[in-house]
Amino acid sequence: MTNNERIRRPISDRELERRWQEVRRLMKEKEVQLVFTQGNNVHLGGYVRWFTDIPAEYNFHMTVLFPVEEEMTLVRTSASPIPQWALRGVKEVMYAPFAPTLNYTAGEEMALIKNYIRKMKPDRIGYIGSGMITAGAMSALTEEFTDIEFVDITDEFDLIKALKSQEEMEFIRETARIQDLVWAALPAMIKPGMYEYQFRSQVMELLMNLGSEEHLLFVGTAEPGKACGLSTFQYANRRIKEGDYGILLMEVSGPGGYYCESARNFSFGEPYKEMADAWEVAKKGQQLTADLLTPGRDSGEIVQVYNQFVSDLGYSQEGRLYGHSQGYDLVERPAFMAYNHNGVETMKICAGMNCSLHPYLIDDVQTVYINDNYYVTENGAEKIHQTPPEIIIL
Structure with a gap:
């Protein structure tokens, strides 16, 4: 399968590259080595789709981890896997069986994100959309990584996203x-x-x-x-x-x-x-x-x-x-x-x-x-x- 076979109107590779370049420019300006954001629905989950051309769906959290020098990593529930042919600019998708209604599964989701950050060893992490990132995710990360500075870059990112190509x-x-x-x-x-x-x-x-x-x-x-x-x-x-x-x-x-x-x-x-x-x-x-x-x-x-x-x-x-x-x-x-x-x-x-x-x-x-x-x-x-x-x- 390809994007053009299964998706009625996929975003072009050129448009995705434009977006990634804009984010990396912002990251260098803010001196952050990693950006993360989350989404959990189609109507108001556009941060995730903007990065990936893949929507967050059905109120399952999807996390985007976007490093300044590498392809991005996604964290997603194993109840909703992404076809390999739909992945562009993605190094890895990490899956776990979690759902927001099953509170006891939240630790599995966060374990994947924490392990990724430990491997990356960033000094500063930028986050986008504090209204979309779950309180549990934010507190878990800031409590775990006290030596990392977390920087809200939502305002700057929102302006990039608002200006349409x-x-x-x-x-x-x-x-x-x-x-x-x-x-x-x-x-x-x-x-x-x-x-x-x-x-x-x-x-x-x-x-x-x-x-x-x-x-x-x-x-x-x-x-x-x-x-x-x-x-x-x-x-x-x-x-x-x-x-x-x-x-x-x-x-x-x-x-x-x-x-x-x-x-x-x-x-x-x-x-x-x-x-x-x-x-x-x-x-x-x-x-x-x-x-x-x-x-x-x-x-x-x-x-x-x-x-x-x-x-x-x-x-x-x-x-x-x-x-x-x-x-x-x-x-x-x-x-x-x-x-x-x-x-x-x-x-x-x-x-x-x-x-x-x-x-x-x-x-x-x-x-x-x-x-x-x-x-x-x-x-x-x-x-x-x-x-x-x-x-x-x-």
Whole structure:
């Protein structure tokens, strides 16, 4: 077997080499001899796939050990072996029978990592993604290797990862194209009498047939004059009726595992006034903030402008994620968040980023959600999705 036989869209060897060179440049700058990171899922496990073009899956931890002078080593559960033909830039994969739900197996995983570090004998180790590395792994390593300095290089690495190459942007544009095709097919898929979960399953099937890899789909429907919200699968047992309106949010990756996300309101017949009015506000708010996607700008400033705009018109402000970058991860930095005590985004907007902007307005009588991706250039933002920013009339 080869990558091209089994993987619909493998990343090129040239792109992987580019990434490894960027990391080694950073390692030399930070004077670290080894970098390690972990991931355990596809939606928010992009550190692992960025290094290897191999996703972490099924909530099993996968550890990447990347030395400055040699090929990398991976640590993975023996319940999910990697085919030999899929390994590129990998010297060795060390397997052990561990699972996060079997606490007593954690020692086997850590023993492999510790033995590797003992053989490498680094003075300084850089780690990436303290939010992804398990607390058990971090404490085990720092307690075992008191003579080694552990250095957090996440901020510097996140910027490298956020700036997309030409090849990466080709994958991202394909993801957006697939989502646009679903919007074009939407009127043929959703009918009165269906349950929300049935509609959701039809969307997922089409996405998979078009080449999408992973799927987070949210659906909300309601009668006019009521908020519809956005439901996960567990709450999608509502039967859709004639005259309803609703929202579909697609947070899905395309071939190669790159994410975009897209959302539109739809309506059986002409939308009622409150929802239509809110949609126009959301659409204008999205365009207002898209115009601010320029290199060097602070993402928090963009959220402030949006919140002031919707607040002046009497609509709800955004206190959660208003937008963010995307790539192998559904949510990448920079994040567009209002100031909060949990932390402030320090990464500036840069040319080469793939940014999602998603105004979300909700009150007692309506819910609207518009979501599109934009590519940041030196001269501003280029919209990637081609679906018009309009309510889809059914």
